[in-house]
Amino acid sequence: MSYWLxxxxxxxxxxxxxxxAPNQTTLWEGVRNYQARNFIRDDIKLGDQVMIYHSSCKxxxxxxxxxxxxxxxxxPTQFDLSSDYYDAKATxxxxxxxxxxxxxxxxxxxxxSLKDIKANNAITELAxxxxxxxxxxxxxxxxxxxxxxxxx
DNA sequence: GCCAACGTTGGC
DNA sequence: GCCAACGTTGGC
Numbered sequence: 001m002s003y004w005l006x007x008x009x010x011x012x013x014x015x016x017x018x019x020x021a022p023n024q025t026t027l028w029e030g031v032r033n034y035q036a037r038n039f040i041r042d043d044i045k046l047g048d049q050v051m052i053y054h055s056s057c058k059x060x061x062x063x064x065x066x067x068x069x070x071x072x073x074x075x076p077t078q079f080d081l082s083s084d085y086y087d088a089k090a091t092x093x094x095x096x097x098x099x100x101x102x103x104x105x106x107x108x109x110x111x112x113s114l115k116d117i118k119a120n121n122a123i124t125e126l127a128x129x130x131x132x133x134x135x136x137x138x139x140x141x142x143x144x145x146x147x148x149x150x151x152x
Numbered sequence: 153g154c155c156a157a158c159g160t161t162g163g164c
Numbered sequence: 165g166c167c168a169a170c171g172t173t174g175g176c
Binding site (some may be wrong): 007009046056060114133135 | 172173174175
Binding site (some may be wrong): 133 | 157158159
């Protein structure tokens, strides 16, 4: 089992939106970065654990946990003319973008803020700590455990 | 709202 | 295939 971190802007889709979604499940749509796409398409497996991170908001940080409940399939929004995520270069035969489905598991007792994550020297690998705009990133078991420990 | 970082595009 | 220009992300 692998660990991941997904960023989301809570104004658009928050951990609470996930909790309140039908079956507490959503397609993680709209990822339009190739590195993130490759993780989604190739590496994220059923049962993997996902930290939900709120970005571009007052309280940035990891707020909860979700579980991968469906592996990659083409992101339907790339074919949807009315979607912000529409991509004219994507075809059914050659989709460019993929989604996985995640299901709500729990909120963290205490949000693990970006500030605290950056200040925690035991968190060594997490891409969040470096500059980067990656919206889907792997998390090592060590870093995962550190963040969980911070949130209790 | 600012701006640094960085990914993407397109001319050559 | 280089690289400048441009657009977007995302913290503050």
